[in-house]
Amino acid sequence: MPCIEARGLRKAFGTTVALDGVDLRVEEGRILGLIGPNGAGKTTALNAILGLVPYQGELRVLGRDPWTERDLLMRDVCFISDIAVLPRWIRVSHALDYVAGVHPRFDRAKAEAFLAKTDIRHTSKVRQLSKGMVAQLHLAIVMAIDARLLVLDEPTLGLDILYRKQFYDSLLNDYFDRSRTIIVTTHQVEEIQNVLTDVMFINRGRIVLNCSMEEVESRYLEVTVNPEQVAAARALKPIHERQGFGRSVLLFELTPDRISRQQLAALGDVRTPGIADLFVAVMENQAGKTKGAAS
Amino acid sequence: MNTPSNTIPELGAQGIAPAAMSPTRPFYWSVKRELLEHRSIYLGPLAIAGVILLGFVFVLPLLPHTMRTLSSLDPAQQRDALARHYDVTAGLIMGAAFIVSIFYSIDALYGERRDRSILFWKSMPVSDLTTVLAKASIPLVVLPLLAFVITAVTQSIMLLLSSMVLLANGLSVATLWSQLQLYQVLLMLLYHLVTAHMLWYAPFYAWLLLVSAWARRAPFLWAILPPLAIGIFERIAFHSSYFVTLLNDRLSGGSDAASMTGDFPFHPGMHLAPGAFLASPGLWIGLAFAAVFLAVAVRLRRNREPI
Numbered sequence: 001m002p003c004i005e006a007r008g009l010r011k012a013f014g015t016t017v018a019l020d021g022v023d024l025r026v027e028e029g030r031i032l033g034l035i036g037p038n039g040a041g042k043t044t045a046l047n048a049i050l051g052l053v054p055y056q057g058e059l060r061v062l063g064r065d066p067w068t069e070r071d072l073l074m075r076d077v078c079f080i081s082d083i084a085v086l087p088r089w090i091r092v093s094h095a096l097d098y099v100a101g102v103h104p105r106f107d108r109a110k111a112e113a114f115l116a117k118t119d120i121r122h123t124s125k126v127r128q129l130s131k132g133m134v135a136q137l138h139l140a141i142v143m144a145i146d147a148r149l150l151v152l153d154e155p156t157l158g159l160d161i162l163y164r165k166q167f168y169d170s171l172l173n174d175y176f177d178r179s180r181t182i183i184v185t186t187h188q189v190e191e192i193q194n195v196l197t198d199v200m201f202i203n204r205g206r207i208v209l210n211c212s213m214e215e216v217e218s219r220y221l222e223v224t225v226n227p228e229q230v231a232a233a234r235a236l237k238p239i240h241e242r243q244g245f246g247r248s249v250l251l252f253e254l255t256p257d258r259i260s261r262q263q264l265a266a267l268g269d270v271r272t273p274g275i276a277d278l279f280v281a282v283m284e285n286q287a288g289k290t291k292g293a294a295s
Numbered sequence: 296m297n298t299p300s301n302t303i304p305e306l307g308a309q310g311i312a313p314a315a316m317s318p319t320r321p322f323y324w325s326v327k328r329e330l331l332e333h334r335s336i337y338l339g340p341l342a343i344a345g346v347i348l349l350g351f352v353f354v355l356p357l358l359p360h361t362m363r364t365l366s367s368l369d370p371a372q373q374r375d376a377l378a379r380h381y382d383v384t385a386g387l388i389m390g391a392a393f394i395v396s397i398f399y400s401i402d403a404l405y406g407e408r409r410d411r412s413i414l415f416w417k418s419m420p421v422s423d424l425t426t427v428l429a430k431a432s433i434p435l436v437v438l439p440l441l442a443f444v445i446t447a448v449t450q451s452i453m454l455l456l457s458s459m460v461l462l463a464n465g466l467s468v469a470t471l472w473s474q475l476q477l478y479q480v481l482l483m484l485l486y487h488l489v490t491a492h493m494l495w496y497a498p499f500y501a502w503l504l505l506v507s508a509w510a511r512r513a514p515f516l517w518a519i520l521p522p523l524a525i526g527i528f529e530r531i532a533f534h535s536s537y538f539v540t541l542l543n544d545r546l547s548g549g550s551d552a553a554s555m556t557g558d559f560p561f562h563p564g565m566h567l568a569p570g571a572f573l574a575s576p577g578l579w580i581g582l583a584f585a586a587v588f589l590a591v592a593v594r595l596r597r598n599r600e601p602i
Contacts, residue, residue: 050417050418051417052414052417052600053598053600054598070417070422070423070597071420071421071422071423071425072420073420074417074418074419074420074421075420078418079414079418080418081414081418082411082414084411085411085412085413085414085415085601086412086415087332087407087410087412087415088410088412089331089332090328090331090332091331094328094331098324098327098328098331099419101320101321101323101324101327102320102321102324102325102419102420102421103419103420104316104420138415
C-alpha cells in the first residue's frame with residue numbers, strides 16, 4: 001500500500017487555484033522533499049494530506065480519507081506545520097502529560113530521553129523557551145510518537161544553522177527507519193538534499209518534477225565548461241546556464257539518444273547538480289515556456 | 296516512486312495496527328487541558344470566595360449583638376438578618392462563574408486559531424467533536440458544579456466560624472442553624488445551577504462557542520451584533536419586540552421559568568417545580584438550538600485555519 005496516493009487533487013481559494021489536478025504517489029519508507037516557490041501550493045498540498053483543508057479529487061493517506069477521518073489518521077501521522085504552533089501557555093511537563101493522555105502511540109520515556117539531551121526544563125512554559133528550544137520540544141514530542149508518516153512544513157524556519165543541523169541529524173539518526181515516510185518542505189534546500197530519497201518540484205499548483213535522487217543523478221549533469229568550448233556546449237541545448245567563478249556552468253538533461261555523459265565530460269568538469277540549482281533551472285525554464293506560450 | 300498511476304487500487308485501513316485507547320480518554324484530557332490553559336475557570340470563583348471570607352471575618356464580631364436583638368424581630372426578618380451574608384456569597388460566586396463562563400466561551404475556539412496552536416491540537420488524534428464538546432462542558436458542566444462546591448465550602452466555613460463566635464460568647468447556635476437551614480438551601484442552589492445555568496442557558500453558551508469558532512476578529516462584537524440587529528430590525532419593520540423579550544426571558548432565567556429553576560435568593564421551603572420545568576417547551580427548544588449551534592461549531596472548527 002502506498003503511503004499517499006492522490007489523483008486529480010484540486011483546491012481553489014476563490015479564483016486562486018492552489019492545487020491544479022495533482023497526481024502523486026508516495027511509497028512507504030521514502031523521504032520526500034517538496035520544493036517550490038512561495039505560493040506554489042506546497043502547504044495546501046500538505047494541508048490536504050493532513051485533513052486540514054477540504055479538496056476535490058481523490059486522496060488516500062495510509063488508506064484513509066484525511067478530510068473525514070483526521071482524528072483516526074493522526075494516530076499514524078505526525079506533523080510540524082510551522083515552528084510556532086505549540087501553545088505558548090503550556091508547561092513542558094503538561095504538554096507531555098497531554099500528549100501521553102490523548103495519543104495511543106506516544107512513548108513518554110523516549111520524549112524524556114530526548115529532552116534530557118537539551119537545556120529544556122520540565123517546569124518551563126513554552127513562552128519562556130527560545131525559538132530553537134520550542135522546535136526541539138516539538139521534535140521531541142513528534143519523535144516519541146510511533147507514526148508511519150511525518151509531515152514537516154518549514155520545520156526549521158527562523159532557526160539558526162546549529163539548530164537546523166541538529167534537527168535533521170536527530171530526525172535521521174534517531175527517528176527515520178525504512179518503514180516510516182517523511183515529507184518535508186523547506187526553503188533551505190541545500191541542507192536537506194543529502195537526506196532526501198525523492199524530490200518533487202511544485203509550481204502554480206502543478207508538479208513539474210518528480211523523481212528519486214538516483215534519477216536526478218542519472219538524468220541531470222552540470223558542466224563547468226572550459227572557456228574555449230562554451231559555444232560547443234551551448235549547441236547541445238543546456239536547460240540552464242549560469243556563471244560561476246568567471247566560467248559558464250551549464251545544466252544538461254541527459255537523453256540517451258542526444259546527450260551522453262562522455263560527451264559532456266569532454267567539455268569541462270562535470271558533477272551532479274545541487275537540488276537548488278536544478279530547482280532554479282526547472283523554474284526558469286517553466287517561466288520561459290509560459291512566456292513563450294503567451295506571446 | 297510515484298509514477299502517477301491510472302488506477303487507484305482498493306485501499307483499506309487494515310494496514311494500520313489498532314491502538315487500544317478508551318474513547319473517553321481524549322475527552323478527559325481535552326477538558327483537562329482547558330483547565331490548564333484557562334486557570335481563571337477555578338481561580339476566578341476561588342478569588343471571590345476568598346474575598347468574601349475575608350470580609351466575613353470583619354463583620355463576624357457583630358454576630359453576638361445581632362443574635363441578642365433577634366428576638367425582637369418576626370421570623371421572616373430573623374432569617375433575613377442571619378442569611379443575608381450567605382445569600383450574597385452564593386450570588387457572588389455564581390455571578391463570578393457566570394462571567395468566567397462568558398469570557399471562556401467567547402475565547403474557546405477563537406484563541407486557539409489566533410495563537411496558531413490549533414495546528415498542534417489538530418496534529419493529535421482528537422476529533423473536532425470531542426474538542427468542541429470538551430470546551431462546551433466547561434460553561435455547561437464544570438463551572439456550575441465548581442460554583443456549587445466552592446459555595447458549599449465557603450458557606451460551611453462561614454457557618455463554622457459563626458458557631459465558634461457564638462459559643463465563645465456563651466450563646467446558643469440552635470437559632471442560627473435552624474434559621475439558615477444551610478443544607479436545604481444548598482440543595483436548592485444545586486437545583487438552580489442545574490436547571491438554569493446548565494440547561495436553560497445552554498443555547499446561550501453554545502451561541503458564544505459558535506461565534507468563537509467562526510469570527511476572524513472581535514468575536515465579542517459578532518456575538519452581540521446579530522441579536523441586536525435582529526431586535527432593531529424587528530422594531531423598525533414590525534414595531535414589535537418579541538425577539539428582545541425572548542432573549543431577555545432566556546437570560547433572566549425566564550419569567551415563567553423562575554419558580555421552575557429556583558428563583559434566587561432562595562428561601563427554605565421555596566416551591567420548586569422540576570416537573571413543570573422539564574415539561575416546558577422553552578427548555579427543549581433551547582436545548583435543540585444549543586445542539587444545532589454546537590454542531591455548526593464542530594463543522595466550523597474542522598474548516599477553520601489559523602488567523
